[in-house]
Amino acid sequence: MKVLGIDTATMMGSVGLIDDDRPVAQYSLSIEVTHSERLMETIDVLLRGVRIGLDGIDGFAVSTGPGSFTGLRIGLATVKGLCMATGKEAASVSTLEALALNMPYCSYSICPVLDARKKEVYSALFRCDEDGTLKRLTDDMVISPESLVEMIKGPVVFSGDGVYTYRDIFKRRLGSNAHFAPVNAMFPSGLSVAGLGLSKLKKGETMDKTGVPAYVRRSEAEIKFETRGTLL
Numbered sequence: 001m002k003v004l005g006i007d008t009a010t011m012m013g014s015v016g017l018i019d020d021d022r023p024v025a026q027y028s029l030s031i032e033v034t035h036s037e038r039l040m041e042t043i044d045v046l047l048r049g050v051r052i053g054l055d056g057i058d059g060f061a062v063s064t065g066p067g068s069f070t071g072l073r074i075g076l077a078t079v080k081g082l083c084m085a086t087g088k089e090a091a092s093v094s095t096l097e098a099l100a101l102n103m104p105y106c107s108y109s110i111c112p113v114l115d116a117r118k119k120e121v122y123s124a125l126f127r128c129d130e131d132g133t134l135k136r137l138t139d140d141m142v143i144s145p146e147s148l149v150e151m152i153k154g155p156v157v158f159s160g161d162g163v164y165t166y167r168d169i170f171k172r173r174l175g176s177n178a179h180f181a182p183v184n185a186m187f188p189s190g191l192s193v194a195g196l197g198l199s200k201l202k203k204g205e206t207m208d209k210t211g212v213p214a215y216v217r218r219s220e221a222e223i224k225f226e227t228r229g230t231l232l
Contacts, residue, residue: 001058003201004043004082005194008035008075009067009095010114010161015042016190017050017057018198025050026191035074043078054082060090061197062207063188065214066122066140067095067114072213080209091200092207094214096140098192099160100126102185108155109137113162116142121162122216123148142216149173159186 002024005016013035016026027046029038047053062079065072079090099112106128114122121144125137138151145166158170159181170178200206 001198001201002052002056003059003061003194003198004047004057005061005190005192005197006039006043006075006079007063007095007098007188007190007193008039008071008078009063009065010071010187011068012187013039013042013071014188014190014193015039015046016192016194017046017052018191018194020198023191026189028187028189030187035071039074039078054086057082057086057088059088059197059201061093061193061201062090063095063098063193064092064207064211065095066116066142066216069213069215072215076211076213079207083209089201089206091197091205092211092214093193093196093200094124094140095188096122096124096160097126097134097136098188098196100124101134101192101196102159102189103157103181104128104132104134106157108157108179109152110134111148111152111156111158113145113148113158113160113166115160115162115165116216120144121148121160121166123162125151125156140214140216145169146173152177155179157181161187 002019007014012030014028017024060079096112100110110126116122124140155177157179
């Protein structure tokens with residue numbers, strides 16, 4: 001089953017293609033261009049590179065958050081459009097789970113952290129079983145880095161763009177228990193998204209076509225509307 005995975009939750013956009021458990025191709029890019037400007041072009045380049053048309057894709061997967069509100073909307077809208085164009089189904093996956101999947105067979109706790117601004121991070125805790133199966137320990141959450149480290153017991157590996165902002169806090173609070181992912185595992189990948197999506201698609205856990213991103217935190221527009229009764 002060929003699944004195209006798409007992640008636009010962070011500045012590092014990524015598109016990956018798998019054929020069952022075999023990785024076929026991946027294209028990741030971090031440049032000063034919005035996902036809306038480059039996503040469809042990236043998909044086209046990847047598919048032409050492996051000589052597969054959209055009609056050769058069996059299903060799609062997209063990371064639906066948490067992450068950049070604008071990026072999540074772009075990724076989700078793109079996948080909905082691809083589903084309409086091809087008649088294929090899609091699966092939604094957690095951005096944090098896709099990021100944690102970059103660290104298979106890790107013996108430490110895995111803690112993906114994405115910068116949520118306002119001195120907070122999007123995060124969750126995971127562990128790997130002996131067979132490499134990823135196990136979720138917490139729900140996705142928005143939390144201060146100080147409160148996050150209070151939840152952690154024992155050695156942990158941090159990954160995600162939140163590391164660049166809060167590495168010193170993690171090291172100071174956790175000491176030798178704080179470890180950090182290598183650069184190749186620091187961002188969600190299209191292949192990880194596709195792998196998680198494949199598992200869901202095989203179980204019939206398809207995405208609601210009216211689905212919305214899992215923001216975790218409310219947008220500024222929602223907060224302003226609630227407090228002022230207006231978006232202006």
